[in-house]
Amino acid sequence: MPVHGKFDELGRFADPSLLILTSLADGPKHGYAIMTDVAAFSGVNMEPGTLYGALSRLERRGWVRPLATQERRRPYEITAAGQEVLAEQVKTMQQIVQVARLRTAMAWGA
Amino acid sequence: MQPGLADRLSRALVSCHPRRWRERYLEEMLDVLDQHHPTGRTVASLAVSVLSTHLDPAYRTAGPSRSQLRRAAGWAAAIIAPLALVSGCLGYAAWNERWQLSGAGGVGAVAFGPGQRLLVTGVGGPGTNNMVTVWDFADRARPRQLSAFRGGQPTALSPDGLLVVTPAPDDEPALWNIADPRQPVRVAVMPALGHQPLWGEAFSPDGQVFAAAYLDQIFLWDVANPARPRLLGTLAAQAVQANDAASITPQDIAFSPDGRFLASVTGTDHVTVWNVTDPARAVRIATLASSRDMVQTLAFSSDGNLLAGVTYYGTVLVFSLADPARPALTTTIGTIMPHALWPDGLLKHPDAPPCPPCSPAAYAVAFTPDGHTLTVLVDREESSVSGDPAVTMWSRDTIFTWNVASSGALSGLTTAFRKVVDNYPALAPDGRTVADGSPDSNAVYLWTPP
Numbered sequence: 001m002p003v004h005g006k007f008d009e010l011g012r013f014a015d016p017s018l019l020i021l022t023s024l025a026d027g028p029k030h031g032y033a034i035m036t037d038v039a040a041f042s043g044v045n046m047e048p049g050t051l052y053g054a055l056s057r058l059e060r061r062g063w064v065r066p067l068a069t070q071e072r073r074r075p076y077e078i079t080a081a082g083q084e085v086l087a088e089q090v091k092t093m094q095q096i097v098q099v100a101r102l103r104t105a106m107a108w109g110a
Numbered sequence: 111m112q113p114g115l116a117d118r119l120s121r122a123l124v125s126c127h128p129r130r131w132r133e134r135y136l137e138e139m140l141d142v143l144d145q146h147h148p149t150g151r152t153v154a155s156l157a158v159s160v161l162s163t164h165l166d167p168a169y170r171t172a173g174p175s176r177s178q179l180r181r182a183a184g185w186a187a188a189i190i191a192p193l194a195l196v197s198g199c200l201g202y203a204a205w206n207e208r209w210q211l212s213g214a215g216g217v218g219a220v221a222f223g224p225g226q227r228l229l230v231t232g233v234g235g236p237g238t239n240n241m242v243t244v245w246d247f248a249d250r251a252r253p254r255q256l257s258a259f260r261g262g263q264p265t266a267l268s269p270d271g272l273l274v275v276t277p278a279p280d281d282e283p284a285l286w287n288i289a290d291p292r293q294p295v296r297v298a299v300m301p302a303l304g305h306q307p308l309w310g311e312a313f314s315p316d317g318q319v320f321a322a323a324y325l326d327q328i329f330l331w332d333v334a335n336p337a338r339p340r341l342l343g344t345l346a347a348q349a350v351q352a353n354d355a356a357s358i359t360p361q362d363i364a365f366s367p368d369g370r371f372l373a374s375v376t377g378t379d380h381v382t383v384w385n386v387t388d389p390a391r392a393v394r395i396a397t398l399a400s401s402r403d404m405v406q407t408l409a410f411s412s413d414g415n416l417l418a419g420v421t422y423y424g425t426v427l428v429f430s431l432a433d434p435a436r437p438a439l440t441t442t443i444g445t446i447m448p449h450a451l452w453p454d455g456l457l458k459h460p461d462a463p464p465c466p467p468c469s470p471a472a473y474a475v476a477f478t479p480d481g482h483t484l485t486v487l488v489d490r491e492e493s494s495v496s497g498d499p500a501v502t503m504w505s506r507d508t509i510f511t512w513n514v515a516s517s518g519a520l521s522g523l524t525t526a527f528r529k530v531v532d533n534y535p536a537l538a539p540d541g542r543t544v545a546d547g548s549p550d551s552n553a554v555y556l557w558t559p560p
Contacts, residue, residue: 049155
């Protein structure tokens with residue numbers, strides 16, 4: 001999955017970070033809820049090591065924010081900055097999708 | 111990679127992260143592992159996480175230089191990797207095993223043989239396609255299926271490990287000789303004489319007498335000659351009226367280890383105790399009120415002076431039989447359910463209904479052979495109240511252990527937890543090892559609390 005500008009800085013956590021931000025876009029979730037949500041909407045089975053590697057980087061960049069712990073669980077919410085980079089990334093992806101559709105349609109003669 | 115090993119290694123790897131990282135993420139990551147089913151991929155992702163966080167300046171402890179840290183990491187890796195592998199494998203063997211059954215179709219009853227070398231599992235009820243499977247699990251890491259035959263639940267194993275009783279069609283207990291566990295032979299069927307359902311089975315400690323419990327009758331059979339069981343007598347009891355018949359387990363009827371007493375659930379909330387020193391002339395000595403709700407599971411202490419039970423809603427009861435003429439309820443602890451984990455992994459939940467009317471759990475109870483400890487296992491598969499449908503597929507084992515006084519007084523409660531997907535728990539004769547199976551998961555899960 002190609003990534004845009006700021007996401008590039010996340011290195012191997014770029015793709016998981018995009019999935020996490022997308023998951024948090026509709027409300028706060030704790031770690032395991034993020035994993036199940038990501039699996040449900042993308043089919044990607046994210047492992048805990050990857051999840052927390054990405055979460056820690058997102059938190060340091062101020063794109064997600066930890067909320068108060070509930071029992072042993074800590075929910076995370078997306079910040080305004082996180083929403084902004086997510087929107088940028090989605091825009092880039094839409095452009096790519098548009099070009100891909102056009103070119104595959106031409107190639108297939110549709 | 112075996113699920114149990116992956117789980118063990120994953121937890122070990124989480125603890126290998128830098129201190130700063132652990133202070134921030136350890137608890138929530140362990141919580142995720144509680145809900146996740148770790149695999150080899152999980153272990154690999156955590157190993158990469160450990161390495162990358164140790165190299166990440168944000169989590170590196172101030173002080174040593176980069177080169178010092180690299181050297182230390184190299185040494186640590188060289189020393190820790192083999193140790194972690196060995197300790198992980200040992201820990202796996204000692205603490206947590208789970209194995210898939212092949213072709214058995216699930217587990218609805220578990221019975222341990224002598225020395226905890228033999229395990230018999232049964233699934234399904236009479237009249238369905240049921241199986242009983244005999245396992246050698248002397249090597250816990252590599253249990254071997256010795257045989258499988260048509261049977262079901264409840265399933266009982268004689269103390270010498272030579273006989274298995276399992277229901278034949280029409281609720282008739284069928285007696286199987288497993289002296290050669292690879293070639294079980296059905297040697298007799300004990301007629302139900304029109305009674306149904308068969309909900310409890312128990313062998314006397316010397317293996318000479320078998321008790322078959324029906325709704326309002328308990329048949330005592332002389333099985334000294336397994337090929338020719340002989341009816342010794344019938345014990346009449348107030349008809350059992352279960353809240354949920356499916357939750358009645360074979361532990362609901364139990365002989366005392368000295369063979370003097372037979373205790374059985376009766377009525378809606380009673381336990382009846384008979385003196386069966388002479389099984390042909392058994393005498394009812396008491397009907398004890400639980401004062402709460404229906405007793406689900408029973409166990410005697412090794413000296414036979416104490417009888418413990420757990421009720422439908424998780425009340426723990428201890429009766430003293432030290433004076434057989436006047437058995438008495440000496441301990442009632444009605445507070446354990448709030449301390450049993452919800453399937454979500456939470457100890458409490460703000461929206462949780464009180465108990466009762468919470469959903470029932472599955473229970474097992476046992477004294478340790480020295481009689482000093484009472485263990486109660488609560489396997490809670492209550493529907494999640496978190497709104498997360500994914501968690502309802504799990505149940506949670508919570509182990510409660512108390513020190514037991516000779517009077518039956520309990521003290522020094524400790525607890526341990528385990529995530530399982532199964533809901534037919536049993537405790538081994540050591541009073542500590544838990545076996546949990548499920549008709550759905552086609553697996554047995556073994557663990558021993560630390």
